[in-house]
Amino acid sequence: MTVRLIIDQAVDGADASVIAERSPEGALLDARLDLSILPRLExxxxxxxxxxxxxxxxxxxxxxxxxxxxxxxxxxxxxxxxxxxxxxxxxxxxxxxxxxxxxxxxxxxxxxxxxxxxxxxxxxxxxxxxxxxxxxxxxxxxxxxxxxxxxxxxxxxxxxxxxxxxxxxxxxxxxxxxxxxxxxxRHAASSDTFLGADVALVDADGRLDPLGERLRAIDPAGQVIVAGALASQWDDLVALAQPEAAASRPSLLAGGADGGHYRVGPVAGLRVAAPTTAVAAELREDWLRGGGGTLAARAVMAVHCVEAIAxxxxxxxxxxxxxTEPDKTGPxxxxxxxxxxxxxxxxxxxxxxxxxxxxxxxxxxxxxxxAQNEYWLSRLLIRALTGDSDHLALENAIREADPCLPCVAAPAGHMGVKINTVTKDR
Amino acid sequence: MCVAVPTRIVAIEAGPLPMARLEPGTVPATCCLAYVPEAQVGDYVLVQHGFAIEVLDAESAALSLAAFAELGAIRAPGAPDDAD
Missing domain, CATH: 1.10.645.10 (Cytochrome-c3 Hydrogenase, chain B)
Structure with a gap:
């Protein structure tokens, strides 16, 4: 089967499209960001x-x-x-x-x-x-x-x-x-509502390491679900509920709260472990005390990157x-x-x-x-739709999960969020 | 993952928010260069939501376009769709 990517849409992606599933009585059943714009390359x-x-x-x-x-x-x-x-x-x-x-x-x-x-x-x-x-x-x-x-x-x-x-x-x-x-x-899209695990790569000492050999997962209470899995253990670590979809819904086979769902990124990483550099580690403590949030987490990671480069x-x-000579190997x-x-x-x-x-x-x-944060984003969108439901609340929810979509490059207040309501029986 | 096709800058309007006009037939037709002040006419840029997010050197742009062409993913402006 030939797969055709509509590049016009990718060069200037459509505004963010939120799919809201409601019962015939209007109750919100689920919400998710439409990721169908993302091509499946596999x-x-x-x-x-x-x-x-x-x-x-x-x-x-x-x-x-x-x-x-x-x-x-x-x-x-x-x-x-x-x-x-x-x-x-x-x-x-x-x-x-x-x-x-x-x-x-x-x-x-x-x-x-x-x-x-x-x-x-x-x-x-x-x-x-x-x-x-x-x-x-x-x-x-x-x-x-x-x-x-x-x-x-x-x-x-x-x-x-x-x-x-x-x-x-x-x-x-x-x-x-x-x-x-x-x-x-941050307050509009608090990460505190997420019940799943936080996942990040760590080094042998359990410190945050973006090129770490080990994967660590913790639950919302900070309890370790996965201490330090290797990449070779991937097939025993994560399952995909919908492997053919852009929103593949991965989950940890080790379980944990909320059916093994998890999130990744700066928020997850800083909850899992401290950065290895001094200033970033100090700011992480400040970040934790301040309630967390994606934008501040990115700033901590930016500090960490600068220190690491230094x-x-x-x-x-x-x-x-x-x-740097590469090892010579066969097929x-x-x-x-x-x-x-x-x-x-x-x-x-x-x-x-x-x-x-x-x-x-x-x-x-x-x-x-x-793809790994799609479930987290779904929870944020449900919270936003249950609350004010205004476009700014939805935009803040999307920015919190920070999907790799063209819409997040829009200046604040200009994301252009569209809500598509789908009626479903419970 | 976010797919992004390089497009070429054909003109720049200077100002507090410099705007670039992109190669004819491109969508979008213009973009803002606020994030990439170093961009010049003739450069290739990656555009998301009306903002150029990256400047590509000519070699990188050629590699990117070749990758899209290899997958048959680039449709020339005005070319018929297979579904038509």
């Missing part, structure tokens, strides 16, 4: 040589190609049984990832502080250049290593930009945490050393499954491939943060 990946898949997916995603690049290469490494990569390769990959995340978080703050946001975006771009990926599509990671060592000029420029970027990021956190215009959004480019002794075994993941700006991204005897993909999954 059918298009079947039959392709598996090595071609990550670059293809990253070139189709306009927003976070670096996350797809890193998750895809990690999945390929899993297919080839590569368990570790050289230290410098890990370093440049982290630099790429933090730079990419910083550029994405910066876009949330243009309205609040244009100069601060632009400074964060510039630092993010410099970090990506220092990681060997100056263009939009990254080339940093190769299977088993990296394409090259850190780029000295760009790394030096990063180091020189850090202080100003960190000061700006801290100011943006204070605005997101304290300013009435920002806090109204740590990665600090010291000049390693620049020029190139122990992946038929029937083997490879899973790679990263925790991006919007949350956990998972690439899962299975190959046949010719090394071609016969199963593919690209599980995005948007």
């Amino acid at each position: 059918p298009l990946l079947l039959g392709r040589p598996v090595a071609e898949v990550p670059p293809l997916v990253e070139r189709l995603c306009g927003v976070c190609p670096a996350a797809h690049h890193l998750a895809g290469v990690a999945a390929l490494e899993a297919l080839h049984g590569i368990a570790s990569i050289p230290a410098q390769a890990r370093r440049v990959r982290r630099l790429l990832h933090y730079g990419s995340m910083l550029t994405m978080h910066a876009t949330s703050f243009f309205a609040a502080g244009r100069q601060e946001a632009l400074a964060l975006r510039r630092l993010g771009k410099l970090a990506m250049a220092a990681a060997g990926s100056p263009g939009h599509f990254p080339t940093t990671a190769v299977v088993g290593g990296a394409a090259g060592a850190m780029v000295a000029d760009a790394a030096t420029a990063c180091a020189e930009s850090v202080a100003a970027a960190l000061a700006g990021a801290r100011d943006l956190f204070r605005w997101a945490q304290d300013d009435p215009a920002a806090t109204a959004e 740590d990665l480019v600090a010291g000049q002794d390693w620049i020029g050393r190139d122990d 992946a075994a038929a029937g083997r499954v490879g899973v790679g993941w990263v925790d991006g700006a919007r949350g956990l991204l998972v690439h899962r491939y299975r190959v046949d005897q010719e090394g071609k993909v016969d199963q593919a999954l690209v599980l995005t943060p948007t």
Whole structure:
């Protein structure tokens, strides 16, 4: 079957469409954001040589190609049984990832502080250049290593930009945490109503790590549901209720409250664990005391990205050393499954491939943060529709869950939310 | 995931909110460059909800367009739909 993407709609996506299911008596039964605009790419990946898949997916995603690049290469490494990569390769990959995340978080703050946001975006771009990926599509990671060592000029420029970027990021956190215009959004769409789990990647010590090898899940009370699962355990970790749909409704097989549903992203991450860097860890405490919220959480993560970039480019002794050499491996075994993941700006991204005897993909999954947060967004929309039901309440609910949709790029108050009511029997 | 096709800037109107006119036949026809002040005429941009969110170098734009073309996902302006 030929799948045709209507690119006109993707280039300037339709306004946000909320589907409200009501009983014949008018009672609200359910609500969800219409994700049908999002294309399902997996059918298009079947039959392709598996090595071609990550670059293809990253070139189709306009927003976070670096996350797809890193998750895809990690999945390929899993297919080839590569368990570790050289230290410098890990370093440049982290630099790429933090730079990419910083550029994405910066876009949330243009309205609040244009100069601060632009400074964060510039630092993010410099970090990506220092990681060997100056263009939009990254080339940093190769299977088993990296394409090259850190780029000295760009790394030096990063180091020189850090202080100003960190000061700006801290100011943006204070605005997101304290300013009435920002806090109204948080209070209108409080995360406290979510009964599912929070999921994030962590390091071996249980600290927040966007490139962590372990996945941790906690329940609303903070109790650990999954302590530290590896990517290779994915099939025993998560099930998809609707695998063919954009809203695939993943859930944790370990269960937990609310049927195993969970959310990912900055809010989930900061509830799961503290960042590894000092200022961000301190701001996280402030964030927790202030009741949480997506915008302030993004600001904390922006601070963390700046600090992490500073740590990665600090010291000049390693620049020029190139122990990024990839491991040389043969083809992946038929029937083997490879899973790679990263925790991006919007949350956990998972690439899962299975190959046949010719090394071609016969199963593919690209599980995005948007799909994983769809259930959370549904709960937020139900709350908004039960309350004021005005467009601002719905817009705030959508921004809280932050789906990767064109509508969230709209300035505040201009999202254009449409409600489609569907009548259903209970 | 959010699919985004690069479109080329053919003209820029300077101002507090600089606006770009995009290649003829593109939807939308214009976009705001507030998020990407470095964008210039001839650059390719990714547009979401009327705002350019990213500037692509020519090579990246070519890679992106090639990926869409490989999947048969790009329909030329005015070309008939298969469903017609």
